[in-house]
Amino acid sequence: MxxxxxxxxxxxxxxxxxxxxxxxHVNLWQQVDARIGEFVCNWLNVGPQEARSIQKDYYRRFGTTMRGMMTLHGVRADDYLAYVHKIDHSPxxxxxxxxxxxxxxxxxxxxxxxxxxxxxxxxxxxxxxxxxxxxxxxxxxxxxxxxxxxxxxxxxxxxxxxxxxxxxxxxxxxxxxxxxxxxxxxxxxxxxxxxxxxxxxxxxxxxxxxxxxxxxxxxxxxxxxxxxxxx
Missing domain, CATH: 3.40.50.1000 (HAD superfamily/HAD-like)
Structure with a gap:
């Protein structure tokens, strides 16, 4: 070995x-994760459950959901990053x-x-x-x-x-x-x-x-x- x-x-x-x-266990990323789901929901005009499925599929396939959204749906990185990182850091x-x-x-x-x-x-x-x-x-x-x-x-x-x-x-x-x-x-x-x-x-x-x-x-x-x- x-x-x-x-x-x-x-x-x-x-x-x-x-x-x-x-x-x-601080679960700060859980906040980002939720914001990503909202972004996918709004951008693709799909329900939360479908958005969640798309989000996790892109995360695994592309490394980040953002990369999948940019590649397949023309999302601008600046818009995405500004939205998903708008979280409460106080935890x-x-x-x-x-x-x-x-x-x-x-x-x-x-x-x-x-x-x-x-x-x-x-x-x-x-x-x-x-x-x-x-x-x-x-x-x-x-x-x-x-x-x-x-x-x-x-x-x-x-x-x-x-x-x-x-x-x-x-x-x-x-x-x-x-x-x-x-x-x-x-x-x-x-x-x-x-x-x-x-x-x-x-x-x-x-x-x-x-x-x-x-x-x-x-x-x-x-x-x-x-x-x-x-x-």
């Missing part, structure tokens, strides 16, 4: 945003423990998300993590091609001059770690801690035992604290 990749060589730390930098609370754990990591810290910079800014402000990251690569920088598309990771690596063989990627969806692992990244899957109900599709919670997942944690701050101190 192949040993999971380690962290001693890592100088770039890459984090997803939603359900990764804050706990799944998020400051997380100084996570901030301290991220601060002690040696090297750059970057965010790679299928969300927008505006959404990132709002989430980081609520978590008290604004000063802890050196850059954000969002869906607009990706030219609206979401993870897990291989070209999106390559654009991210090129734009931020990241060596994937010296990087670690933290994600809540196992499928979004396939390409990073192929590129040489150390991969970490962040999962619910099991103490509270979460609103997720079954497939979103799969992949803990996948070969492309080096590590699994239900406590990101605790996991980061246990990594060796930089010399």
């Amino acid at each position: 192949t040993q999971p990749r380690a962290f001693s060589h890592v100088d770039t730390w890459v984090f997803d945003l939603d359900n990764t930098l804050y706990p799944h 998020l609370e400051p997380n100084p423990a996570l901030g301290a754990a991220i601060a002690r990591l040696s090297g750059r810290k970057l965010i790679l998300t299928n969300g927008s910079v505006d959404h990132v800014d709002a989430v980081l402000a609520r978590l008290g993590l604004v000063t802890h990251f050196d850059g954000v690569f969002d869906i607009i920088a990706a030219e609206f091609e979401p993870k897990p598309a291989a070209q999106t990771y390559q654009k991210f690596l090129d734009l931020h001059a990241v060596d994937p063989t010296r990087s670690a990627m933290f994600e809540d969806l196992a499928r979004n770690l396939t390409v990073p692992h192929q590129l040489g990244m150390t991969t970490v899957l962040v999962v619910p801690d099991g103490t509270k109900d979460v609103v997720r599709e079954d497939w979103e919670l799969e992949g803990r035992d996948a070969a492309h997942v080096d590590h699994v944690t239900d406590d990101l701050a605790g996991f980061l604290r246990k990594l060796p101190h930089p010399k």
